[in-house]
Amino acid sequence: MILESDLLVIGGGLAGLVAGTIATESGASTILLRKGQSATAFSSGAIDIIGYLPDAAESISDPLEGLTAIAGLYPLHPYGVVGYGDDVAPEEVVDAIIGRVRDTVVWLKNHLQGTIASVMGDFNTNIYPITILGTTKPTCLVQETMNPGDVNKHEESVLLFAGITGYPDFNPSAAAKTYLEDRMALGQPPHKIGHCMTQLMPFRKCFNISSIEIARHLDHAGSIETLAKQLEPHVKQIGATHVAIPPVLGFRHALKNKRELEKSIGAEVFELLGFPPSIPGLRLQRALEEVYTKAGGKMLVGHEATSYTKTGQKIKTVVARSPRREISIDTKAVVLATGKYIGGGIAGDEKGLRETVFDIMTVTADYHSAKDILPSKATNRLEISPMGQQLQWCGLSIDPQFRPIREDGLEWADNVFAAGAVLAGYNYSVEKSGLGVALTSGYSAAKSAIKCIKGGGEN
Amino acid sequence: MNEDEAYEYVKNTLKKELITPYHADELEIVKSVSCCINCGLCINHCPVVAAIGLDRFNGPRSIAVELSRSPPEYWSTADKIYLCTGCGTCREVCPKNVDIPEIVNLIRARIFEHRPDLVPKGFMLVKEIIAEHNLAFEPWVDREEKAESRDMRLERLGLPHIPDVVKKNAEVLFYPGCQAEERTQEVREAAKVILDLFAVDFTVLDEFSCCSLPSHLMGDEDSARNLAKQLKKKVKKLGVKKVVTTCAGCTSNLADLAERDNWGTPTYHLLEFLAEEIGFDRIKQALKEQTPSQSVHVSVHDPCHLIRHTSRRIMDYAMDILSLMPGVKVTESITHDSCCGGGGMVSYHSRDVADAVVKENLISLEETGAERLVTPCPLCTAQIESNLFKSGSSIEVDDLTVFLAQRFSKE
Amino acid sequence: MTDSEFDVVVIGGGSTGTAVARDCAIRGLKTLLLERDDIASATVGTCAGMISSGLKYSDEPDIMAMCSKEVMHFNHIARHIIMKNPILAPLLDLSDAASDSSYVDSYSAHAEEREVPSMLFLTPEASREIEPMLNPDIIASVYYEEFFIDPFRLCMLQTLDAIKHGATVRTYCEVIGFDISNNNDIQGVVFYNRVTGTTEKINTKLVINATGPWAHKVAKLSGENLDIRLNKGAHVILDRRVVNVGITVKAIDGRWIYLFPHENTTLLGTTALDTWEDPDSLVASFDEIEYLLQSIQTVLPSIREARIIRTMAGIRPLVPEWKRPEGKVTRGYRIIDHSENGGVKGLISFTGGKLVMCRHMAEAATDLVCKKLGNTAACMTHKQALPGNDADVDVSALSKEYGIALHALERMRARRGTEMLKVLELTKEYPEWKTTICTCEPVIEAEIRYAIREEFPQTLNDLRRRLRLGTGPCQGTFCTFKAAAILSDELDLGGDDFLVDILDFRAERWKGIRQSMRGEQLAQEELTLGMYTCVANLDQSDVDYDIKPWEEGS
Structure with a gap:
């Protein structure tokens, strides 16, 4: 069987789903292939735009400042590339970048409104939510359930970290100590912090409890009251104004649960940023899928792109495999949003790094070909440092329309666009820019693809 | 010791050390499983974890990074490994598509070989039935009673009886699967009605035999390989070009076997056969000739063996076909593609687990307001039907093949 | 004698040092084991764990015979590991x-x-x-x-057995000097306690230098030269x-x-x-x-x-035979009594040896020590079982009794034998400690708590050596932060220490991951960085983290 579409999106993370939604909304028929879930589904619930410049020690207080710096220092950064389209005058580069990123942030906020992953925050300022380790990080948007409110602004605020017995992913005592030491070093509130344990036992056991069990449990009627009853005495005891809990407040009803809890215990409640397997990530992934399919996009879950036909400078057909069947998809344009090593868009062994669907040239942090590099040579002796790992910068190099380019500097194909972590030129883990770049590049790649599809129709 | 004695000695030592060497065709599974990065995404999606919690069933991630790493210790997974329903959700959401369902079968096979005392007792009964009858279900003793039961079912459903024909070199072998062959005979008959309607040149097996999936799922690899060999021989002997089945499990298993053992005969689920071989134009035409049935509001359940073990496209076909049927309104439940708990032979030893898995499905099914659930798999049909009945629900369940046959056939 | 007076000080907590400490303690000597880092943290921790029959040493028949005997002994005293x-x-x-x-x-x-x-x-x-x-x-x-032994548990069990027989064990204590009398007799040992940052001194009659590749450096602290041939194995x-x-x-x-x-x-x-x-x-x-x-x-x-x-x-630490390829150097060991050639009295050093010989080496050295001290007790280390070896364990029954996964218990049995009951006992009072912390190996919280209380770890790396924590495919990605919180809780550490423990463990894991990085380990590392850098922001943390030796340079 052969399927037909205007646009084929390969990859079902945030970049792919945003690209697919934009294209569908503009009237293009879209098919999205997804072989598995990936980094978006792991994400902590925060949507980072830009938190640090590479190797910098100070965080960036607002995306505007960060994007301005990137425009000047890293023109080939996926954010920077936005400013070099044919229609952008040299003096408008910075404004073009900022304008585009701001547009995408507004777009995403609007689209997530009313979903299970609705977000708060605003493009003009970074916020500093707390993580399950008690550290903080700069980010732009967080899910509404994760809004820490004014906990670190008011002198009188008192924060209670609440854990769940038998749920090993979060230890409130360690997090409380870490956060308090951090705040004391800065001389900033809250000055009083406490921690406590609660017992939830979704399956009547107080051990080996997973995030999803708790989230589903809290979605069921009556469970929030149980939690509230347990929290109440602890809140009273230390006079807590805020309660931080691990990111498990619910899958479908997290926000409602948060509000109910707040009402019962008389303190603000927020979820911490957590690690995979993450419930906020699950909520975001699900919400984006619903946005895409509601817009009319078609998803082919469980399908992996395995081969393609290219005529001249155009991809014509992509073949996709499910566990035991194969189909062909004829398409006018492709958005490649396959991720990096986790998503499988880039793979590497001792022979070098390669792009896995089309075998497009990969590049290093210095924009040299990465096809022959030994991965360990693209790493630092320090695993965790602001320098990051060069491997994280590797990926595809693109033109201002987000089309991947070859060794000779020309586009690999006229109708292939790339977005998200498959791109080179940024290191999301040190920059804290992952979903932001996915968002902006997914949006931008889709806009270019739409032009290509419409232009192609005229030819 | 000469070389033969030496080999026997070594095999004996390995057996004592509980090592069965990986076969060449198992190495791919082992390789796949070693790709796990421990991210735990699968835990968020595993229907068994959702139903009984991570402590009782420690989930797909644990199978990949913990339980499958050391073959000599496979026996020590016996308290967990039989609780997997084999739905394949983990493999589908996994960024690395780690083949959990197959490593589960591999581990079960090792336990079956080295520690039969740890294999669930319920499996041994099935093994005996299969050994005796080449069927996963105890067959009817009395052929006439079986025919009576069939006729009663057909009459209730208003379907005609198309007599069985066995012939060589037909285009299609219709293979109903054990359940439709022995238990839900109406599915078998309904499929024949549909094939007949579209004038398909088809045959059935002279003597039906199991596709081997139940043996494979229990870890009884010897029986599984035996049955597979038998069936291949029968298919080859008939000289058919295609195999069409109405069972989801048979669809994926036969596709597997055909590839592994070079059958050279593709297997289709009836839905695929309708969409790809008969074509929507002929389906539309056939429906035009029917007097529109009474309107009915249905919801659909997607069998794991079709969507996750074969291709999600098959259920797209189902939706497309249903959308052509006059008077049929379809409402999807939010758990339409979530495992019914009937797979992986779990119900043979832990009925409570299988039933806990289907619980969420029933809740969201009620939310759709549908009066009837249809699903193209006899196993899912039975599992959901019995649980709906227990819960006192008024929703009825039809195998999709039966539902289609009723709407295709001339009144 | 007081706590600062010993018969013998053993320097080095590897396979040989812990075996010597055990032998000395069983024979009733007042014994102190000093280890600069942790038990089994150097050479023995990087070996394959094979207690070899000596197959490769066919031109040294005596050594083959000895290896074979030692394998029998281990099968007798440590069959559970x-x-x-x-x-x-x-x-x-x-x-x-x-x-x-x-x-x-x-x-x-x-x-x-x-x-x-x-x-x-x-x-x-x-x-x-x-x-x-x-x-x-x-x-x-x-x-x-051939047979394998868990080299970490072997060293740990030898240490615990030494303690059981009265030995004192001090980890993170680095010997920095000797107290030598005017007639060139060792009287005491000076060491730096790396945890407290203080220098301590104790008196002893004899010192055994079982420091493997550092043997010549330790000998030098007493003014002695020791020849050794260092040979890297990866x-x-x-x-x-x-x-x-x-x-x-x-x-x-x-x-x-x-x-x-x-x-x-x-x-x-x-x-x-x-x-x-x-x-x-x-x-x-x-x-x-x-x-x-x-x-x-x-x-x-x-x-x-x-x-x-x-x-x-x-x-x-090979015997210093020059002009021979590594494979031809004797696999036997040498015991050097430095006093024999007119050197310092009271210092005995080892060179050479293999894991399989560690008990034998200890017996020989302890015989020498006993001779010098006039102790006539016979060696018992090949007869007395190591802790946990005494009976078979019915893991299936324990799994049902304690409600813990069979596989988790089987892995625990392979580390602890019958001693696992002490761990399980904890879960009666604290059922929440049945929770799996390291999902790869697996390791449950109760065993981590037990090890922290009974097996004196200071860091997550020490826990790894005792429990195999973080040694699976994810290399600690998912257990580092969970185990760090437990360590922090048990040792009552501050928030900064909690983060330092995480960074320390990551640094040690990264040391081994980095060199061979390819395939899925790239994805694994992206995930690790996503968690500890992107989400937890630890790359920007300003805690007091000491750069590790292998992290120095560019």
């Missing part, structure tokens, strides 16, 4: 068989006492039934059997047991290398390079990784498809 290792040596051409066939006879001569068969020859077909990944071009293979570690049996093959230079299933992993080793590097900053090189992979590829062509999770490198 031992696994049998069936091995195939596939032959690609006749020269493989002919060049040194003497080992067949000498191996077989001692096989019976170890209850293993003589060497067997298998056809290529039979070989490939046993290991389907084998190169189809092999002409035959040789089959034999391993590549693959996830899970990818082969059904161990495989040995000759490398490009004619040395034997091996691929052994070990615990839940497979070890590919080893290299042998004369080295003058600092043992603390040692890592496996690209050349070593390729040497091993290319050599094993000759018989297992698809081995590169298996997942490599890390490398490890250590240093063998």
Whole structure:
């Protein structure tokens, strides 16, 4: 069987789903292939735009400042590339970048409104939510359930970290100590912090409890009251104004649960940023899928792109495999949003790094070909440092329309666009820019693809 | 010791050390499983974890990074490994598509070989039935009673009886699967009605035999390989070009076997056969000739063996076909593609687990307001039907093949 | 005698040092073990754990006989931490068989006492039934059997047994000098406590220098010269047991290398390079990784498809024989009584030796110590079992009784034998400690708490050596932060210390991951960075983290 579409999106993370939604909304028929879930589904619930410049020690207080710096220092950064389209005058580069990123942030906020992953925050300022380790990080948007409110602004605020017995992913005592030491070093509130344990036992056991069990449990009627009853005495005891809990407040009803809890215990409640397997990530992934399919996009879950036909400078057909069947998809344009090593868009062994669907040239942090590099040579002796790992910068190099380019500097194909972590030129883990770049590049790649599809129709 | 004695000695030592060497065709599974990065995404999606919690069933991630790493210790997974329903959700959401369902079968096979005392007792009964009858279900003793039961079912459903024909070199072998062959005979008959309607040149097996999936799922690899060999021989002997089945499990298993053992005969689920071989134009035409049935509001359940073990496209076909049927309104439940708990032979030893898995499905099914659930798999049909009945629900369940046959056939 | 007066001070908490401390303590000597780092943190922690029958040492028949006896002893005193290792040596051409066939006879001569068969020859077909990944071009293979021991648990059990018999054990105490009398007699030992940052001094009659690759440096602190030949060995570690049996093959230079299933992993080793590097900053090189992979590829062509999770490198303290290739240097050991050549009195050093000989080395050294001190007690270390060895454990029954997964308990049994009951007992009062913390190995919270309370770890790395925490395919990605919180809780650490523990453990894991990074380990690392850098923002943390020796430089 052969399927037909205007646009084929390969990859079902945030970049792919945003690209697919934009294209569908503009009237293009879209098919999205997804072989598995990936980094978006792991994400902590925060949507980072830009938190640090590479190797910098100070965080960036607002995306505007960060994007301005990137425009000047890293023109080939996926954010920077936005400013070099044919229609952008040299003096408008910075404004073009900022304008585009701001547009995408507004777009995403609007689209997530009313979903299970609705977000708060605003493009003009970074916020500093707390993580399950008690550290903080700069980010732009967080899910509404994760809004820490004014906990670190008011002198009188008192924060209670609440854990769940038998749920090993979060230890409130360690997090409380870490956060308090951090705040004391800065001389900033809250000055009083406490921690406590609660017992939830979704399956009547107080051990080996997973995030999803708790989230589903809290979605069921009556469970929030149980939690509230347990929290109440602890809140009273230390006079807590805020309660931080691990990111498990619910899958479908997290926000409602948060509000109910707040009402019962008389303190603000927020979820911490957590690690995979993450419930906020699950909520975001699900919400984006619903946005895409509601817009009319078609998803082919469980399908992996395995081969393609290219005529001249155009991809014509992509073949996709499910566990035991194969189909062909004829398409006018492709958005490649396959991720990096986790998503499988880039793979590497001792022979070098390669792009896995089309075998497009990969590049290093210095924009040299990465096809022959030994991965360990693209790493630092320090695993965790602001320098990051060069491997994280590797990926595809693109033109201002987000089309991947070859060794000779020309586009690999006229109708292939790339977005998200498959791109080179940024290191999301040190920059804290992952979903932001996915968002902006997914949006931008889709806009270019739409032009290509419409232009192609005229030819 | 000469070389033969030496080999026997070594095999004996390995057996004592509980090592069965990986076969060449198992190495791919082992390789796949070693790709796990421990991210735990699968835990968020595993229907068994959702139903009984991570402590009782420690989930797909644990199978990949913990339980499958050391073959000599496979026996020590016996308290967990039989609780997997084999739905394949983990493999589908996994960024690395780690083949959990197959490593589960591999581990079960090792336990079956080295520690039969740890294999669930319920499996041994099935093994005996299969050994005796080449069927996963105890067959009817009395052929006439079986025919009576069939006729009663057909009459209730208003379907005609198309007599069985066995012939060589037909285009299609219709293979109903054990359940439709022995238990839900109406599915078998309904499929024949549909094939007949579209004038398909088809045959059935002279003597039906199991596709081997139940043996494979229990870890009884010897029986599984035996049955597979038998069936291949029968298919080859008939000289058919295609195999069409109405069972989801048979669809994926036969596709597997055909590839592994070079059958050279593709297997289709009836839905695929309708969409790809008969074509929507002929389906539309056939429906035009029917007097529109009474309107009915249905919801659909997607069998794991079709969507996750074969291709999600098959259920797209189902939706497309249903959308052509006059008077049929379809409402999807939010758990339409979530495992019914009937797979992986779990119900043979832990009925409570299988039933806990289907619980969420029933809740969201009620939310759709549908009066009837249809699903193209006899196993899912039975599992959901019995649980709906227990819960006192008024929703009825039809195998999709039966539902289609009723709407295709001339009144 | 007070707490600062000892009969003997053993320096070095490796296999030899802990064996000596155990032997001395059992014989009633007042014993102090000083270890600069943690138990089993250096050479023994980077070995394959094979208690070898001495197969490779056929030109040293006495040593083969001794190795064989020692294997029997271990099977008697530590059977709960031992696994049998069936091995195939596939032959690609006749020269493989002919060049040194003497080992067949000498191996077989001692096989019976170890209850293993003589060497067997298998056809290529039979070989490939046993290991389907084998190169189809092999002409035959040789089959034999060896035994593995968990080297970390061996050292730990020897240490715990020493403590049980009255020894004092101090980890993180680095010897920085000796108190030597005017007539050149050692009277005391000065050491720096790395945890408290203080210097301490104790008095002793004798000192045993069991510091392996640091032996010459420690001897030098007393003014003594000690000749030693340092030789680097590296391993590549693959996830899970990818082969059904161990495989040995000759490398490009004619040395034997091996691929052994070990615990839940497979070890590919080893290299042998004369080295003058600092043992603390040692890592496996690209050349070593390729040497091993290319050599094993000759018989297992698809081995590169298996997942490599890390490398490890250590240093063998060989007997200083010059002008001989590493393979020809004696595998025996030397005990150097420095007083014999007019040197300092009261200092005894080791060079050479193998894991399998550690008990034997300890017996010989302790005999010497006893002679000097006039102690007449006989050695009992080959008769008295190590903790946990005394009975079989019915894991299935325990699983039902305590409601803990069977597999988790089976892994615990392999570390602790009957002593696992002490861990399980904790879960009666604290059922929440049944929670799995390290999901790969697996390790439950109760065992972590127990180890922290009874086995004196200071860091997550110390816990790793005691529990295999963080040694699976994810290399601690998912247990580092959970275990750090438990350590922080038990030791009542502050918030900064909690983060430092995380960074410390990550640094040590990264040391081994980085060198061999490829395939899924790239994805694994992206995930690790996503968690600890992107989400937790630890790259920007301003805690007091000490750069590790292998992290120095650019």
